[in-house]
Amino acid sequence: MGGHARAAVFLGDGTYEVREFPIPAPPAGGAVLKVEAVGMCGSDVMQFHGQSHVPGEASPVIPGHEIVGRLIDVTPEAAANWGVAEGDRVCVDEIVKCGRCASCLAGGTGLCANLQLYGYTMGPDHDGGLWGGYGEYLRLLPNTHVMKAPDGLTAAELTVFEPLANALNWVTSVRVGPGDVVVVQGPGHQGLLCAAAALACGASQVIVTGTGADSLRLKTATALGAHEVIDIEAEDVVTRVGELTGGRMASVVMDLTPVTASVRTALDLTGMAGARIALAGLKHFTPVDGLLTDLITLKNINVQGCAGSTPGSMEQAVRLLADRPEIARTMAGTHVSLDTIEHGIALLERRAAGEDAVHVSLVHAG
Structure with a gap:
């Protein structure tokens, strides 16, 4: 050539x-x-x-x-x-x-x-x-x-097909479906696409959390269809999720933040009996201080590590963008x-x- x-x-x-x-x-x-x-x-x-x-x-x-x-x-x-x-x-x-x-x-x-x-x-x-x-x-x-x-x-x-393929793989791994209340912590592009993937899988309520610096990202979450967004610096996130869910709390929490504190928060955001937590945000090998593993046991929480995609989720992501091009445009x-x-x-x-x-x-x- x-x-x-x-x-x-x-x-x-x-x-x-x-x-x-x-x-x-x-x-x-x-x-x-x-x-x-x-x-x-x-x-x-x-x-x-x-x-x-x-x-x-x-x-x-x-x-x-x-x-x-x-x-x-x-x-x-x-x-x-x-x-x-x-x-x-x-x-x-x-x-x-x-x-x-x-x-x-x-x-x-x-x-x-x-x-x-x-x-x-x-x-x-x-x-x-x-x-x-x-x-x-x-x-x-x-x-x-x-x-x-x-x-x-x-x-x-x-x-965005590639991070969307990751997101679809992760929501599948934690079995997101109709009736689920999903909280996504961290509205970076991967977290936002996790919200879109949860909605595509039929989640009944999707809540995205961020900080005061995440104004644009939280607005984008709403544009993607998230039911609620929470600025965790302006509101107590656990209290607010309790209010939004009528006390049920989350059945699925997807942690996409780079900070360790969100792991502890994820445990507090879950309801009882079989909630699932997806850990997908890298913490740069920083230990999680103050992690109460008894909460995992007493709440019977399934904690799932999430990394990467599968060939199937790649195909699914491209099909979803064909069906819902507004995800890519947003x-x-x-x-x-x-x-x-x-x-x-x-x-x-x-x-x-x-x-x-x-x-x-x-x-x-x-």
């Missing part, structure tokens, strides 16, 4: 470089994607600072795992196996399993021995270098799971470019003076 592509390389020390790479050829049985947009995530910020949290994570790295783009060079094998053609816009699952190790052959319930993740595990010196969505092009391995994107949404809007947020990545990072770290965003997408030039 020839030519060069730009990509941002995170050096793992709070700095990055924009480098040029040759536009690659597809790997055997794979394809090349022209990346149109990639969602920026809190885990990208961790990579920016050199904090590893997935197996085999590379540093330096071209990050970016919420990837949407158009296929421009597709091998016949990929076209047949994926059901796609050149020119198709697709959403890319970042998780690539080998399909041949003991875990994969047993049904994939364990950790693939040869796991690769776009934006994480293959560095800029690995086989052409372009393995993350912060690059203008991306090599796609033959075992990649790609999904045709629905019409009517921009590439930047579609990038979450559209702010766009940056390769030349303004620092602003995107500042938004994610919540240090952009006077500005907030419910989601940040890096949009590549056409």
Whole structure:
């Protein structure tokens, strides 16, 4: 194909470089994607600072795992196996399993021995270098799971498919359904999409909590359909949830905050007899002080760790965006470019003076 592509390389020390790479050829049985947009995530910020949290994570790295783009060079094998053609816009699952190790052959319930993740595990010196969505092009391995994107949404809007897939996996893991009162703690883009996922699963009441600094995010929660929002700095959250639920309290609490205090609060927000708590917000390995485990026992609470998506939840997320494109439009947020990545990072770290965003997408030039 020839030519060069730009990509941002995170050096793992709070700095990055924009480098040029040759536009690659597809790997055997794979394809090349022209990346149109990639969602920026809190885990990208961790990579920016050199904090590893997935197996085999590379540093330096071209990050970016919420990837949407158009296929421009597709091998016949990929076209047949994926059901796609050149020119198709697709959403890319970042998780690539080998399909041949003991875990994969047993049904994939364990950790693939040869796991690769776009934006994480293959560095800029690995086989052409372009393995993350912060690059203008991306090599796609033959075992990649790609999904045709629905019409009517921009590439930047579609990038929420990946965190929505996480959210749908998590609400399924804690069995959200009709009759459930769901409290979502933490209205970042992942928490907001957990609220949307809970509503899609038929939750009877969805309540989203945040702080005084979360005004935009709480307004977005309401726009997504949340029944109530609570500023925990202005009201006692436990008392208010009790009032809103007629004393029933929550049957499901989803904790998406980065602070440990929310774990203790989650226990107080649950009702008796079989409530479920989903722990999905990373606390940067900080211990939870004052955790009363007797509450877990006496309330018979099921505490579920939640990380990542499944192929099924990826497919479900893309279908949901096709059926309810207003989710993606409501979450559209702010766009940056390769030349303004620092602003995107500042938004994610919540240090952009006077500005907030419910989601940040890096949009590549056409």
